[in-house]
Amino acid sequence: MLIKQPSDIPSSEITPESIYVSRRSIIAGLTASALLPSANASAAAVPSAGTLADVEKSPLSTDEAPNSWDDVTGYNNFYEFGTGKTDPARNAGTLQTRPWTVEISGEAERTGTFDLDDIVKPHTLEERIYRLRCVEAWSMVVPWVGIPLGAILAQFKPNSRAKYVAFETLYDPEQMPGQRQRVLPWPYREGLTIAEAMHPLTIMAVGVYGKVLPNQNGAPMRLVVPWKYGFKSIKSIVGIRFSETQPSTSWNDAAPREYGFYANVNPKVSHPRWSQARERRIGGSLFASKQPTQMFNGYADQVASLYDGLDLARNF
Amino acid sequence: MQRWSTLERVRRIGKPLVFTAGLLPLAWAVLAAFGIAGNLGANPIERLMDHFGNWSLYLLMGALAVTPVRKLSGLVWIGQFRRMIGLFAAFYVTLHLAVYAVLDQGLALQPIIEDVFERPFITLGFIAWCILLALSLTSFMAIRRRMGKRWQQLHYGVYAVGVLAVWHFWWQVKKDVTEPLLFAVLLAALLGLRLYWARAPRIKRRAAQATPPNALSQ
Numbered sequence: 001m002l003i004k005q006p007s008d009i010p011s012s013e014i015t016p017e018s019i020y021v022s023r024r025s026i027i028a029g030l031t032a033s034a035l036l037p038s039a040n041a042s043a044a045a046v047p048s049a050g051t052l053a054d055v056e057k058s059p060l061s062t063d064e065a066p067n068s069w070d071d072v073t074g075y076n077n078f079y080e081f082g083t084g085k086t087d088p089a090r091n092a093g094t095l096q097t098r099p100w101t102v103e104i105s106g107e108a109e110r111t112g113t114f115d116l117d118d119i120v121k122p123h124t125l126e127e128r129i130y131r132l133r134c135v136e137a138w139s140m141v142v143p144w145v146g147i148p149l150g151a152i153l154a155q156f157k158p159n160s161r162a163k164y165v166a167f168e169t170l171y172d173p174e175q176m177p178g179q180r181q182r183v184l185p186w187p188y189r190e191g192l193t194i195a196e197a198m199h200p201l202t203i204m205a206v207g208v209y210g211k212v213l214p215n216q217n218g219a220p221m222r223l224v225v226p227w228k229y230g231f232k233s234i235k236s237i238v239g240i241r242f243s244e245t246q247p248s249t250s251w252n253d254a255a256p257r258e259y260g261f262y263a264n265v266n267p268k269v270s271h272p273r274w275s276q277a278r279e280r281r282i283g284g285s286l287f288a289s290k291q292p293t294q295m296f297n298g299y300a301d302q303v304a305s306l307y308d309g310l311d312l313a314r315n316f
Numbered sequence: 317m318q319r320w321s322t323l324e325r326v327r328r329i330g331k332p333l334v335f336t337a338g339l340l341p342l343a344w345a346v347l348a349a350f351g352i353a354g355n356l357g358a359n360p361i362e363r364l365m366d367h368f369g370n371w372s373l374y375l376l377m378g379a380l381a382v383t384p385v386r387k388l389s390g391l392v393w394i395g396q397f398r399r400m401i402g403l404f405a406a407f408y409v410t411l412h413l414a415v416y417a418v419l420d421q422g423l424a425l426q427p428i429i430e431d432v433f434e435r436p437f438i439t440l441g442f443i444a445w446c447i448l449l450a451l452s453l454t455s456f457m458a459i460r461r462r463m464g465k466r467w468q469q470l471h472y473g474v475y476a477v478g479v480l481a482v483w484h485f486w487w488q489v490k491k492d493v494t495e496p497l498l499f500a501v502l503l504a505a506l507l508g509l510r511l512y513w514a515r516a517p518r519i520k521r522r523a524a525q526a527t528p529p530n531a532l533s534q
Contacts, residue, residue, distance in 0.1 A: 075358035083492040086357065136490065138359060183492045254491060273437055273487060275427065280420070282358050286349060289422040 046120045048098045048220070052207045054125060055145050060201060061129035062298075067140040067283045069209055075282060076216045077134065078235055079183050080169065080176035087178070092215035095175050095236065100220050106166075106242035109157035116220055120206055122155065123147040127210070128203055128224070133265045133297045135229035139279045144224050145207030150198040158194070158242045165197040166190070166247035167223060168239035184250050190234035191247035191261065192225065195306055201226055201299060204237075227299040229263045260316040264307070265297035269316045326396045334397055338404040341371040342411070361419045368412035373481055373499055375405035380478055380506045387513070399455055402474065406452040409445055409481075437487035444480035447473045475510075478503050 066072070078088035081095075100116040125145050133139045153165065171187035173179040179186045196202060205224045206213055213219040218235025225232050231251050241247070251259035258272055267277045278290040296303050307315075320328065345367055347353040349360070356363040379402040386394045421428050431438045451471055454460065460467045482503050486496040 071358045079492075083490075085359070138362075181492075181494075270434075273435055275430065275435070278427070280359065280361065286356070286360050286364070286419055290420070 045117050046206065046220075047212055049212050051211055052125055052145055055207075055210060056124055056126050058126045058128050061127065061143075062131060062141060064129070064131065064141045066129055066143045066209075071140060071283050072142050072208055073214050073217060075140075077136075077230065078178075078216055078218065080178045080186075080188065080236070081216065082178050083183060088216035089214075091177060092219075094177065095170075095215045095219065097215065097220040097236075100238075102221070102237060103239045104156050104241075105239070107159050107162040107244060108242045109159065111156065119152060119155075120147065120204075120221070123151055125207070126203070128205075128226075130201075130224060130226035131297050132224075132226065132230055132233075133279060133293065135231055135259065135263065135271065135276075137271075137274060137276060137279050137293075138282055139291075139293075139297075140282045142224075143209050144203060144205040145210060145213075146203035146205035146224060148200055149202045149204050149223065150200065152204050153197060153240075153242075156240075156242075161244045162242035163194055164243045164246055165192050165194060166239075166241040166243050167192075167234045167237050168241075169234055170236050170238045184254050187238075188234060188250045189247065189253075190223065190232055190249050191243075192232070193306075194242075196225065199303060199306065201302055227265055227296040227303045229259075229265060231259065232263050262307075262310075262312075262315050264303075264312065264316075265293060266295060266312055266316065267293040268295075269313050322393050323396075326393050330393075330397065331400065334400055338375075338400065338407075341367065341408065345411075361415065365412060365415045365420065368408050368415060369485070372405050372409035372412055373485065375401055375408060376474075376478060376481055377499065377502055377506065379405055380474065380503070384506060384509045403452055403455060406448045409448055413441075413445055437484050440480045440487065441484040444477045444484060447477050447480075451477075475507060478507065 074089045075085045076088040077085065078092065081088040081091040098116075101113050102116065102119060103113050104111050125147060127143055127145050129141060129143045131139060132142050158165075167190045169188035170176065171179060192202070203224045205218070205222050206220060208214070208217055213222065215236075218233075218237075221237050222235040223233045223237065246261060249261060251263075252261050265276075270276050276293055279293045280290050281288070294300070344353065345364060348356050349364070379398055382394055382398040382401065386392060417423060417428055421431075432442045433439065451474060454463065454467065454470060463470070482496060482499045485499060486493060489496060
């Protein structure tokens with residue numbers, strides 16, 4: 001396979017000056033203490049397994065207790081590996097997450113095919129403990145490790161026509177056996193408005209629980225948009241396109257009456273077949289009761305202003 | 317040892333065996349709930365609801381299969397198990413409903429009423445359960461005798477239960493309808509056979525009417 005390799009990106013073009021300057025001082029300090037053979041610390045690849053180093057805590061994390069590792073990595077919706085909740089953990093071993101490239105296209109200055117390392121490396125990893133609300137009325141608390149999506153997108157310099165960002169999952173029925181059945185129109189596609197994509201809560205996750213993301217959770221790189229239903233947070237991303245028009249998205253294509261483009265968590269707007277007023281928190285006992293679902297999954301203070309003047313019942 | 321008639325074998329061996337087998341899905345659920353044999357996973361309430369729901373569908377299809385299997389195989393004694401299998405289907409669908417109402421909804425009346433009236437798949441399931449309950453309550457021999465002809469008319473309602481139950485399952489799944497489709501095909505076969513048999517004698521009769529009676533007797 002021929003991969004168009006863009007010329008090396010000067011870090012000054014990608015990262016805000018304050019950050020790369022501060023990183024240089026760290027690297028300089030490390031080199032001085034002879035921990036690194038050269039000053040080129042960022043040449044180290046993002047690990048494909050194991051623990052992630054230098055993860056910063058974030059003030060945007062919730063203080064709710066996270067779900068267990070077993071719940072987070074054993075109860076998943078990832079139809080590319082089967083429609084049962086335990087199917088992804090069982091079947092996702094066939095996914096090859098290295099080498100991994102992402103095609104950047106559309107309304108941006110820098111487009112082309114980029115290696116995962118080039119996208120992730122320039123940034124500081126943050127732990128973001130977020131609530132996750134599935135459209136099926138269950139929820140979890142997940143300690144993601146990731147990078148603000150806005151910082152990633154900025155390195156490609158989207159132009160003024162970039163009103164939306166479209167994402168695409170890998171399509172390869174050999175690696176993703178669930179794609180042999182046309183349960184959904186493959187490859188899985190999702191999208192955000194540019195304002196949603198640049199919002200500080202929106203992250204590109206590469207890890208969970210301080211470790212590299214397991215395949216069933218969308219390795220090597222997945223979106224996390226905590227105020228939207230889980231299906232918006234597309235997994236195993238191979239394509240990012242800046243678009244002037246609203247992109248089509250998989251669940252919306254499959255059942256437009258049931259799954260909207262926005263898919264903001266909203267207890268007042270029921271799914272046509274079930275209520276969204278309450279949710280079942282995974283990890284509770286047989287006798288735990290459901291809890292009320294919060295507007296925008298509890299992130300209303302930060303995100304409600306994105307939707308000023310928008311009829312949320314119509315634009316569900 | 318004395319020789320038992322077929323009917324006695326059904327009564328003394330067959331029925332206790334089927335009864336015990338019918339309790340196995342419940343036994344698994346209880347053991348799994350206590351983490352003894354397996355476990356109920358990350359979402360135990362959903363798992364229990366699916367478990368009881370699936371078993372009520374299996375048993376409902378089983379009850380609907382008794383008559384066709386009896387006719388096709390000629391093993392008349394199989395018919396003796398129809399009521400027990402049907403009652404087990406009603407038993408598991410009641411547990412399915414109980415898990416939903418008690419564990420999932422915490423007996424919160426308003427959300428339950430809203431579900432039953434506003435969520436079509438729950439409406440279908442609820443109607444199916446009501447019919448099945450009526451069939452179970454009238455399944456005693458004494459009542460059956462007292463009801464006479466009306467008993468059979470009421471119990472044809474099991475066909476409606478079959479359709480409602482599969483429909484309920486179909487509308488409940490998010491997208492992957494493989495399993496509900498398998499049930500729909502099976503149900504179509506079971507009901508289709510009945511329709512065919514109901515029409516077949518009429519076709520024969522019509523053929524008979526077309527032929528002079530004395531021609532037949534010769």
